[in-house]
Amino acid sequence: MVGDERWSLNLSVPLVLEYEQTIKRVCGGRALSDDDIDRVLEFLCTTANLRPIFFLWRPFLPDPKDDFVLELAVESRADFLVTFNAKDFVGAERFGIRTVTPQEFLAIIGEAS
Numbered sequence: 001m002v003g004d005e006r007w008s009l010n011l012s013v014p015l016v017l018e019y020e021q022t023i024k025r026v027c028g029g030r031a032l033s034d035d036d037i038d039r040v041l042e043f044l045c046t047t048a049n050l051r052p053i054f055f056l057w058r059p060f061l062p063d064p065k066d067d068f069v070l071e072l073a074v075e076s077r078a079d080f081l082v083t084f085n086a087k088d089f090v091g092a093e094r095f096g097i098r099t100v101t102p103q104e105f106l107a108i109i110g111e112a113s
Helices: 013-026 034-047 064-075 102-108
Strands: 080-082 098-100
Touching: 013 034, 013 064, 064 080, 080 102, 098 102
Parallel strands: 080 098
Antiparallel strands: none
C-alpha cells in the first residue's frame, strides 16, 4: 500500500529510528536479516514524506514516549494517526487528528469493510 494515492506515509527521523530498533529487536536474525530490515526502511524513507520536527508538544499524551508520533502527525497536518494503540493517543483529536486502527483506516479508504 506504500505509494497508494489515497494516503501519504509521513516519517520523521525519530520514527524511523524507533522502527529500526523495534524491528531489529523483534525480527532481526530470524525472519529478516539486518540487511533486509535496512532495505525495507530505506524503501520507506525514499517513498515517504520526510518531515522535520521544529516544535515539541511535550508532555501531552499519557505516555510521553508517544509524543514524537503526535508531533509528526501535527507537523504533517495528518487527518489520521493509524495505530493499534489508539488509547495511547487520546487527545490527538484536539489537533484535528483522528486516531484509528489499521482495520478502520482500510475501511475508510475502501480496502476493507
